[in-house]
Amino acid sequence: MTEPITEPIIEIKQLTYDYPDRRVLNEVTFNVQQGQFLAIVGENGSGKSTLIKCMLGLLKPKGTIRLFGQDQAAFSDWWRISYVSQKAASFNSGFPVTVAEVVEMGLYAKKGLFRRVTKQDRQKVRTALETVGMWDRRDSKVGDLSGGQQQRVFIARALVNDPDLMILDEPTVGVDQRYVKEFYEILEELRRDNKRTFVLVTHDIHFVSKLVTDVIHLVDGRLGCNCGIKEYWELDEQTIRSLYPVPGRVLIHEGEVVQ
Numbered sequence: 645m646t647e648p649i650t651e652p653i654i655e656i657k658q659l660t661y662d663y664p665d666r667r668v669l670n671e672v673t674f675n676v677q678q679g680q681f682l683a684i685v686g687e688n689g690s691g692k693s694t695l696i697k698c699m700l701g702l703l704k705p706k707g708t709i710r711l712f713g714q715d716q717a718a719f720s721d722w723w724r725i726s727y728v729s730q731k732a733a734s735f736n737s738g739f740p741v742t743v744a745e746v747v748e749m750g751l752y753a754k755k756g757l758f759r760r761v762t763k764q765d766r767q768k769v770r771t772a773l774e775t776v777g778m779w780d781r782r783d784s785k786v787g788d789l790s791g792g793q794q795q796r797v798f799i800a801r802a803l804v805n806d807p808d809l810m811i812l813d814e815p816t817v818g819v820d821q822r823y824v825k826e827f828y829e830i831l832e833e834l835r836r837d838n839k840r841t842f843v844l845v846t847h848d849i850h851f852v853s854k855l856v857t858d859v860i861h862l863v864d865g866r867l868g869c870n871c872g873i874k875e876y877w878e879l880d881e882q883t884i885r886s887l888y889p890v891p892g893r894v895l896i897h898e899g900e901v902v903q
């Protein structure tokens with residue numbers, strides 16, 4: 645991981661994205677600074693995954709995206725960014741690849757597909773697997789692991805290049821509750837020195853609120869709220885109503901919104 649970075653890690657300005665039949669992101673603007681742990685929340689279909697795909701360069705929106713101070717189109721250090729998707733836990737279990745090999749694949753983003761794996765690379769794989777407590781299972785077939793163990797392997801793969809920015813899109817979907825806790829403990833450990841930056845799409849902000857520093861709440865593709873976590877829990881009832889456009893009473897109960 646590199647040393648302190650002064651410019652925003654992510655700068656998003658006036659981001660608009662249309663699928664053929666609908667506008668999904670509408671003039672979204674925000675920055676993410678080094679060391680922030682940003683939670684992106686919002687109802688189903690509010691545009692969270694689309695926003696992540698735009699950040700990763702998988703979709704081409706209107707507006708501006710800058711990564712590490714560079715225009716996204718000119719940015720080439722993609723290894724500085726790692727991505728853990730909600731699909732990682734539903735890995736094709738028939739695919740005959742070992743735990744260590746899956747993590748090794750993460751190295752290709754930095755060194756290219758056809759470069760030899762060096763002793764130093766093997767050490768990186770080991771460190772990443774030790775971080776998630778899976779070094780002992782390095783020779784196991786990924787398909788033989790539980791969902792939670794597989795997800796830990798995918799975190800190790802995301803870590804192997806020592807990324808500055810980790811983007812996680814509902815990474816615990818399909819993972820047993822007891823592994824979910826373990827998963828977030830690993831993230832807590834990873835953000836201890838406050839240099840790494842995290843962006844997490846989640847439906848369960850209460851569960852991760854200890855980790856989160858900032859929140860973006862999308863409402864129908866617009867920025868309903870962009871604030872610190874403390875401020876988020878202190879929002880007034882009218883604002884909360886606008887973020888959760890459902891009929892019924894809104895009650896705030898120990899940091900939770902209960903409808």
Ligand SMILES: Nc1ncnc2c1ncn2[C@@H]1O[C@H](COP(=O)(O)OP(=O)(O)OP(=O)(O)O)[C@@H](O)[C@H]1O
Nearest residue numbers: 663664665668686687688689690691692693694695
């Ligand atoms: N490839 C696509 N083509 C057309 N519409 C799409 C496509 N992908 C997503 N959408 C639509 O765009 C909207 C936003 O989808 P997106 O996946 O970004 O929402 P989300 O907030 O991540 O939802 P969820 O919480 O359910 O994961 C939804 O209405 C969805 O149906």
